Amino acid sequence: MPDLPTLKPVLAGKAVLQGKTIRLEALPEGxxxxxxxxxxxxxxxxxxxxxxxxxxxxxxxxxxxxxxxxxxxxxxxxxxxxxxxxxxxxxxxxQSHGRVRIRVSGLNAAQVLNKGTAVDLNPSAFPVGSTAMTLFGHISMQLTRTGSDDFELTVLRSFAESLYEEIEEAALSQGAERLVS
Missing domain, CATH: 3.30.70 (Alpha-Beta Plaits)
Incomplete structure (x- = not known):
């Protein structure tokens, strides 16, 4: 019998980015x-x-x-x-097989996300626990504020790599560096 394909997390090869004011990481595909x-x-x-x-x-x-x-x-x-x-x-x-979650956190997380979304991320307009179905550039996602400077993005699996790379560029511009695993 042929081997069945195994699940490979779509962002498995992506490095965590870390800077003084920003962190970008793929979350476990739970x-x-x-x-x-x-x-x-x-x-x-x-x-x-x-x-x-x-x-x-x-x-x-x-x-x-x-x-x-x-x-x-x-x-x-x-x-x-x-x-x-x-x-x-x-x-x-x-929907576990079809969507991926990404975390953007740190003092400049909202600033990085504002480069691609029109959601007002000011804590008075989008407090902890708020969520919005929105776009980042052309990519549809659910944006959730999970902490004062923490956000979780949920995106369709087929767009996860593109979204990660767009946010990666924005995080790199804020001084983030790729962490070696």
């Missing part, structure tokens, strides 16, 4: 679930706890849509339990 239905962020969080998967973050992704994101693989048992607890009010689509 899980990303798309939830659609008549529910709320709080209900989804409660269902995640009930399903034994409370470590994940829940992010709005549009009208009656959310992303559940985390760094670990989401087990079939947890996915089934979550689907059962949401039955009748929401549906889940596993």
């Amino acid at each position: 899980h990303l679930l798309h939830v659609m239905g008549a529910t709320t962020t709080e209900e989804i969080k409660a269902h995640l706890l009930a399903a034994g998967a409370g470590e994940s973050s829940v992010r709005p992704a549009g009208y009656r849509q959310w992303f559940i994101a985390g760094g670990d693989q989401f087990s079939v048992v947890h996915l089934r339990a979550l689907s059962e607890t949401l039955a009748g009010c929401a549906f889940i689509s596993d």
